[in-house]
Amino acid sequence: MSLEAFLLSASALFAVGLYGALSQQSIVMLMMGLELMVNGIVVAGAAFWFHVSPTEPDGQVVVLVAITVMALEMAMGFAVVTALFRARDVDVTDDAGDLRG
Amino acid sequence: MQVVAFWVLAVGAVAGGVAVFVVDSMARATFALLVSFLCVGGTLSLIELQYLGVLVVLMMIMEMLIMAVFMIMYMMNPAGLMPMTMVHNPRGAAAVAGSVFAGLAAGVFLTPWPDRRGTPPPDPTRALGEAIMGPKMLVMMVIGVAILATMIASVVLATHRGRYDRHGDELRERRPADPGGGGA
Amino acid sequence: MSVLGWALPFVPAVAGGVLAVCGRRADRFAPGVALLVACVTLGLAIAAAVTRPVVRAPMFEGLPVGMAVDGPSAVMVVTVAGAALAVLVFAAGEPAVGEARARFFGLMLVFVGAMLVTVTATDLALLLMAWEVMGAMSYALIGFWWHEPERVRSANIAFLTTRAGDMGLYVAAGAALAGSGTLTLARLTEGRDPWVDLVAAGVVAAALGKSAQLPFSFWLSRAMAGPSPVSALLHSATMVAAGAYLLLRLEPLLAATGWAAPLVAWVGAATASLLGAVALAQTDLKQLLAASTCAQIGFMVMAAGVGAVAGGTAHLVAHAAVKSLLFLGAGAWLTALGTKDLSELHGAARRHRLVGITFAVGALALAGVPPLSLWITKDTVLTAAAEESTALYVVGLAAAVVAAAYAVKALAAVVRPADAATAFDTEQTGTRRVGPLENAPLPLLAVVAAGFGLVGIPAVWDAWNRLVGGPAEHAPAPVALAVSGGAALAAAYAAARLGPRVPRPSVSADWLHLERAVDLILTRPVLALADALARFDDKVVDGAVRSTATAGRRLAAVVDRGVEVPVDGIVRGIGRGVGHVGDLARRPQTGQVHTYYAQAAVLLMVLAVILLLVR
Numbered sequence: 097m098s099l100e101a102f103l104l105s106a107s108a109l110f111a112v113g114l115y116g117a118l119s120q121q122s123i124v125m126l127m128m129g130l131e132l133m134v135n136g137i138v139v140a141g142a143a144f145w146f147h148v149s150p151t152e153p154d155g156q157v158v159v160l161v162a163i164t165v166m167a168l169e170m171a172m173g174f175a176v177v178t179a180l181f182r183a184r185d186v187d188v189t190d191d192a193g194d195l196r197g
Numbered sequence: 198m199q200v201v202a203f204w205v206l207a208v209g210a211v212a213g214g215v216a217v218f219v220v221d222s223m224a225r226a227t228f229a230l231l232v233s234f235l236c237v238g239g240t241l242s243l244i245e246l247q248y249l250g251v252l253v254v255l256m257m258i259m260e261m262l263i264m265a266v267f268m269i270m271y272m273m274n275p276a277g278l279m280p281m282t283m284v285h286n287p288r289g290a291a292a293v294a295g296s297v298f299a300g301l302a303a304g305v306f307l308t309p310w311p312d313r314r315g316t317p318p319p320d321p322t323r324a325l326g327e328a329i330m331g332p333k334m335l336v337m338m339v340i341g342v343a344i345l346a347t348m349i350a351s352v353v354l355a356t357h358r359g360r361y362d363r364h365g366d367e368l369r370e371r372r373p374a375d376p377g378g379g380g381a
Numbered sequence: 382m383s384v385l386g387w388a389l390p391f392v393p394a395v396a397g398g399v400l401a402v403c404g405r406r407a408d409r410f411a412p413g414v415a416l417l418v419a420c421v422t423l424g425l426a427i428a429a430a431v432t433r434p435v436v437r438a439p440m441f442e443g444l445p446v447g448m449a450v451d452g453p454s455a456v457m458v459v460t461v462a463g464a465a466l467a468v469l470v471f472a473a474g475e476p477a478v479g480e481a482r483a484r485f486f487g488l489m490l491v492f493v494g495a496m497l498v499t500v501t502a503t504d505l506a507l508l509l510m511a512w513e514v515m516g517a518m519s520y521a522l523i524g525f526w527w528h529e530p531e532r533v534r535s536a537n538i539a540f541l542t543t544r545a546g547d548m549g550l551y552v553a554a555g556a557a558l559a560g561s562g563t564l565t566l567a568r569l570t571e572g573r574d575p576w577v578d579l580v581a582a583g584v585v586a587a588a589l590g591k592s593a594q595l596p597f598s599f600w601l602s603r604a605m606a607g608p609s610p611v612s613a614l615l616h617s618a619t620m621v622a623a624g625a626y627l628l629l630r631l632e633p634l635l636a637a638t639g640w641a642a643p644l645v646a647w648v649g650a651a652t653a654s655l656l657g658a659v660a661l662a663q664t665d666l667k668q669l670l671a672a673s674t675c676a677q678i679g680f681m682v683m684a685a686g687v688g689a690v691a692g693g694t695a696h697l698v699a700h701a702a703v704k705s706l707l708f709l710g711a712g713a714w715l716t717a718l719g720t721k722d723l724s725e726l727h728g729a730a731r732r733h734r735l736v737g738i739t740f741a742v743g744a745l746a747l748a749g750v751p752p753l754s755l756w757i758t759k760d761t762v763l764t765a766a767a768e769e770s771t772a773l774y775v776v777g778l779a780a781a782v783v784a785a786a787y788a789v790k791a792l793a794a795v796v797r798p799a800d801a802a803t804a805f806d807t808e809q810t811g812t813r814r815v816g817p818l819e820n821a822p823l824p825l826l827a828v829v830a831a832g833f834g835l836v837g838i839p840a841v842w843d844a845w846n847r848l849v850g851g852p853a854e855h856a857p858a859p860v861a862l863a864v865s866g867g868a869a870l871a872a873a874y875a876a877a878r879l880g881p882r883v884p885r886p887s888v889s890a891d892w893l894h895l896e897r898a899v900d901l902i903l904t905r906p907v908l909a910l911a912d913a914l915a916r917f918d919d920k921v922v923d924g925a926v927r928s929t930a931t932a933g934r935r936l937a938a939v940v941d942r943g944v945e946v947p948v949d950g951i952v953r954g955i956g957r958g959v960g961h962v963g964d965l966a967r968r969p970q971t972g973q974v975h976t977y978y979a980q981a982a983v984l985l986m987v988l989a990v991i992l993l994l995v996r
Contacts, residue, residue: 097200097243103305105207105240109233111298112214114982118290118975120218121283124268126974128230131260132214135237138253139210146244148310150317153328157336159241159249160329163256164340168347170260174267175351182357187271189974190285196972285975293982300986 102143110136121188123180127173134166203243210236223268231261248322386434386448389425389458390497390511393418393465397490400483407483412473415486419466422493426462430455440506444564448501452850453630453694457500457618460698464618464705465493467822471709472610474818475716485525489614492518496619500626505554505564512550512587512623516543519620523607535606538896542600546590553583566630570637581634581641584627592624594652594682598659598675599895605667609712612667616674617705622697625678628685629693632851636688646686646769650776653679655893657783661790662889666711666721669791672892673747674704676784677755683777684762687769690851692761695836699754702829703746709826710740713819714795719811720804723791728799733815739823741792746830748788749781749869751862754830757837760857760865767861781865785872786883793877 109132116129138159145155180186213233217226234257241250284290318324329337353359363373396418400411407414429450437447450458469489477485495518498511517540524536557569560576569580588594593601601621605612615621628635628645635641653676660672677700684693713736714729715721730737746753759781767774805811836845842856876883888894969980 097203099310100305101203101207102240104302105211107298107301107305108211109214109237110301111294112211112218114297114978115290115294116214116218117978118293118982119284119287120975121285122272124223124264124271125218125226125283128217128226128264131230132217132233135210135214135234139237139240142241142244142246142249146246146317147313149314150321151315153321153324153333156246156249156321156325157328157333159246160252160325161336161340163249163252164344167256167260168343170264171347171351172354174263175354177267177271178355181271188283192974193972195977196970285973286979289979290975293979297982297986300989304989 099143099147102147103140106136106140106143108136109133109139121190123173123177123187123189126189127170130169130173131166134162134169138162199243203240206236206239206243209233210240223272224265227261227265227268230264231257234261245317245321248325383434383436385425385429385432386436386450386501389422389429389434389450390448390494390501392425392494393422393490393497394494397487397492397494399487400490401487403483403487405481405483408481411483411486412469415469415490416466416473418490419462419469419493422497423459423462423466426458426497430459435503443562444504444506444558446507446564447503448498448507449503450501452848453626453690454500456694456698456849457622457626458497460701461493461496461500461618464701465489465614467705467826468610468614468617468709470822471613471712471819472608474816474821475608475610475712476812476816485522485608488518488521488525489610492522492614492619496623499623503566505550505557505566505569508566508627509550509554512547512591515620515623516540516547516591519543519604519615522611522615523604525607525611532606535603538603539600542597542899543590546587546597549583549586549590551583553580553587556580556583569631569634577634578638578640581638584631584634585641585645588624588627589648589682590624591627592621592678592682593675594624594648594679595655596895596899598652598656598672599892599899601671601675602668602892602896605665605671609667609708609715612671613705613708613712616671616708617701617703621674621678622681622701625681625685625693625697628682629690629697629851632685632688632690635685642686642688643769644686646683646766646773649679649682649684649686650766650773650780651679652676653683653780654776654783657780657787658886659889659892660787661783661883662885663787664723664885664890666723666726666791666794667708667715669723669787670704670707670711673784673787676780677704677747679780680759680762680777683766683773687762687765687773688852689762689765689854691842691846691849691854692758692765694849695833695845696755696758696762699746699758699830699833699836702826702833703743703755706739706743706823706826706830707747709819709823710736710743713815713823715808715811716819717811717813717815719806719809722807723794724802725804725807726795727797727803728795730795731798735820735823736815737795739827740795742827743830744788744792745873748785748792748873749865750785750873751866751870752834754833756862756866756869757834757857760862761837761842761854763865764855764857764861768855778865778868782868782872785869786876789873789876790879790883 113129113132113134113136116132117126118129120126120129141155141158141162145152145159149155177187180192184191186192210233213229213231213236216229217233220226220229235254238250238254238257241247241253358375360368363375364370365374396414400407400414403411433450433455435447435449437445440446469486472485472489492515495511495514499508499515502508502511520536520540523539524533526532527536553569554564556576556579557564557572560572560580561568563571570577572580590597601616604615607615632642635645656672656675656679660669660676663669663672677696681693681697681700684690684696711721713733714726717733718726718729720726730740742753746755749756749759763774763777763781766777835841837857839856846854891897969976
């Protein structure tokens with residue numbers, strides 16, 4: 097229940113999510129990785145609120161913002177996937193190399 | 198009791214996260230993620246943030262259901278019946294992720310965290326509500342605008358054929374130009 | 382009043398200009414128009430001589446120009462207009478089939494107009510303009526038959542020689558302006574000391590050149606290339622007379638300098654004697670007359686040198702009549718018999734009696750035989766010369782003797798009966814007839830040539846002296862008259878006896894080798910200098926320019942190889958380096974989202990490390 101324990105679990109979640117974001121070909125799986133990363137941030141924010149300055153609501157606000165970001169990221173991600181799929185019948189990041197220099 | 202619960206939940210959360218990328222089936226991956234989120238929600242409620250915990254749980258349940266729908270829509274291998282890996286550069290990813298984790302963990306244990314000041318208010322949810330309706334109003338407004346923009350943008354992106362496709366750029370066409378009958 | 386002054390020179394000049402410009406279209410009626418204009422001009426001249434108009438016009442800032450008919454110019458305008466009319470009447474009578482008559486008469490009239498301005502001008506600017514127009518017209522008239530290169534060459538030589546003298550007039554004008562700030566002829570002596578000398582030197586040079594005095598004489602020989610009427614006009618009252626007239630008119634200026642008057646007197650005396658010898662050696666009638674013109678003008682120049690303005694003017698007028706008469710006679714025979722060689726003209730005077738008689742009168746007058754005009758007028762000059770210096774008188778007397786000899790030589794040649802050796806048409810096909818218009822002016826001229834000596838009667842002489850102005854002069858002394866008359870008669874007798882056997886030294890026959898001397902002393906060195914300068918210009922000046930350009934190009938090549946290539950290499954190297962860096966920068970841009978994530982993660986880690994280290 098110490099701050100370090102919380103932050104360790106948050107770091108683990110973040111790292112796992114990062115691994116997913118970096119390694120998954122499928123866009124949906126990639127987005128799962130992103131969700132996990134935000135998950136870690138939620139845990140870290142809550143832990144800082146509780147263990148460092150519980151009197152101030154800032155940590156809670158951070159958690160709230162992170163949750164919102166998760167939802168928005170999900171919505172935009174699926175909208176993009178839908179557009180991509182409609183345009184090219186693609187659902188894998190490797191086939192969407194439009195930003196190639 | 199609480200410590201045990203916390204560790205169980207924390208390990209569960211991380212294990213769920215790992216499971217997402219280990220299991221074959223998309224459905225299992227989704228539920229593994231859901232488990233991870235549920236555990237996180239639990240940890241939140243352990244530190245007197247019951248409202249946020251419940252919020253996470255509810256949101257993630259809905260989100261995972263939606264995700265499952267999309268999975269089944271788009272994935273080639275939704276049920277994991279065909280053993281196949283859909284990863285690129287797993288070693289590099291693992292290395293980066295591992296080093297990030299190592300760095301973060303080092304930071305966690307080496308940083309002299311400040312001491313706790315004060316105790317949590319009797320009703321953290323109330324404090325949060327007063328904050329976002331008071332001093333943190335700007336954050337809420339920005340979030341609101343961002344949600345609205347996301348709604349519009351996602352609808353525009355995802356729509357196959359909109360009004361302008363059907364009624365022309367000036368919306369002058371009386372009869373929509375549809376490939377088939379029966380509306381858009 | 383002023384209208385008359387302007388009209389006198391400009392009526393012939395403008396009419397002549399129009400005629401000359403009209404070209405061949407006007408050939409048919411050109412003689413008639415020209416004669417009419419000449420008659421009007423003579424009328425105007427007489428009117429002007431009586432009323433003495435003075436005109437002024439603004440020309441330059443503070444230097445008004447003007448024309449005035451005063452004493453000597455009153456005499457001159459009548460002389461010029463009369464001689465012009467006589468010559469034009471003769472020219473109208475000449476058979477000229479297919480000739481450009483409009484051009485001929487037009488140029489003649491412009492010539493006369495320019496001469497009229499020259500004699501009436503009261504300032505150097507107007508004089509200079511008229512002087513130049515006259516020179517240009519003489520060139521055009523001498524080279525009238527421009528299809529023949531030799532005639533054009535003669536015209537060129539005549540023109541260039543007179544132009545060389547004319548430079549003096551420009552010098553004089555500049556010096557007058559510098560010395561006294563005025564160009565008025567009457568005030569030329571007012572300048573400061575060195576300037577007056579310069580003005581005098583310039584005027585003397587211009588006048589000697591125009592009057593074909595030594596050393597310019599040879600151009601007059603070349604001037605014989607023109608038609609006979611041109612010679613008649615050019616040798617009598619215009620062109621050569623203009624120089625003598627200018628000197629007579631500016632006699633005060635010559636006297637003021639102290640050196641110019643003796644110089645002019647001696648040049649005149651030398652020309653009179655030496656060119657007389659040249660005339661004696663000629664076998665061509667027109668060349669003989671040309672040399673005699675130089676000699677006779679020499680007397681007028683001498684008169685200007687010794688201050689005998691009235692005498693010189695009288696000699697000028699008398700000589701104008703005599704010489705135009707003789708040239709017209711020579712021209713008539715040239716047209717009729719096709720030759721002007723003295724040995725082929727035997728019997729010419731017998732074939733054409735009127736021409737012969739008038740020619741005889743002119744020749745005897747030229748010889749200075751008493752009681753004809755030149756005997757008297759010459760002696761007025763010789764009398765003044767004797768007062769100046771005995772040597773000058775002796776030389777002048779010798780010149781008079783030579784004049785008698787050559788005049789009688791020419792006369793004897795045409796009077797002698799034709800013999801077997803005589804051959805006509807050596808130069809052109811003769812017409813064998815002399816027309817009425819050609820004959821018409823001869824008697825009148827002969828009367829003037831014979832009778833103008835009346836001016837020497839003492840009462841008349843004083844009136845003449847007053848008319849002409851200048852210092853009071855003695856009428857010719859009876860003793861001097863007797864001496865010169867006797868000498869002339871003796872020389873005439875000797876020449877008549879010797880006839881063709883008169884000695885002809887080649888020096889004299891070739892006009893004292895003047896042309897060759899000028900060619901050797903002046904023309905060739907100038908051309909050689911011009912060649913050298915042209916080479917200098919080509920090699921050194923132009924060479925410097927070219928070598929500058931070449932050096933510039935070489936330097937540019939060196940810079941190109943030595944500097945530009947490395948610099949360019951550096952630039953290209955930078956470009957290539959940037960290109961490589963750009964390629965490198967493109968390599969992380971895989972277009973794959975996960976690589977971007979990886980890069981971002983790594984960068985963030987690096988940033989975190991840096992933050993830690995910096996803190």
